[in-house]
Amino acid sequence: MPGTGGSRMKARNGRRPGGAGSVETARPKPMRTEILDAAAELIVREGYDACTMRAVAAMVDMKAGSLYYHFKSKDEIVEEILNQGIETLYARVAGTIRDLPKETPFARRLSAAVEVHIASLVGKDQKYMHVYEHLPLVIKRRSRKMREKYAQLWHDLFAGGVASGEAAAGHDLRLLVPYFLGGLNRVPEWSRASGASSEKIAELAVVTLLDGIGARQ
Known part of the structure; x- marks a missing residue:
């Protein structure tokens, strides 16, 4: 595969796997994954415009021309990052809802889903999630199919609350x-400065949605 030079296959002690005195190491990531990781890191660190094909190729120690063997364009890379990010988010939120007991009240189900959504957007290890806030609006609107699937998950959650009378x-x-x-997706823009936890933000979002902020008479 283009770009998989010897430096990628070296063990951490400098010896190649399988040689005398070698140590067992984790298998290297597939090249497409390395490229996506590098592009995501570049976008988060330096911005969308800095993520050029040449810059990404340099990060994975590959000739710029060889990068086109894996992806046709920068747009294709970014769309793949978006799709994988949303797929991961969908799996986490859907799994959280699914694992709750059937008798769990709607407010608790909603709070759990919101907490996972926010934690996925602001968590330090969620590189693909962080990319979204650094993209131009026209780019954010791509990956419509996956975004619609994710929105349907929330639609079903709210519909369940309506059906139960909650x-x-x-x-x-x-x-x-x-x-x-839309409001939840803007959380990364201000949450880090506020220092608020995902749990606290989720609680605020659910309370203001279900109870409102008007003073009780």
């Missing part, structure tokens, strides 16, 4: 879901 009926979920998710 959430008020009459609201158009086609408007409520993107409104709610």
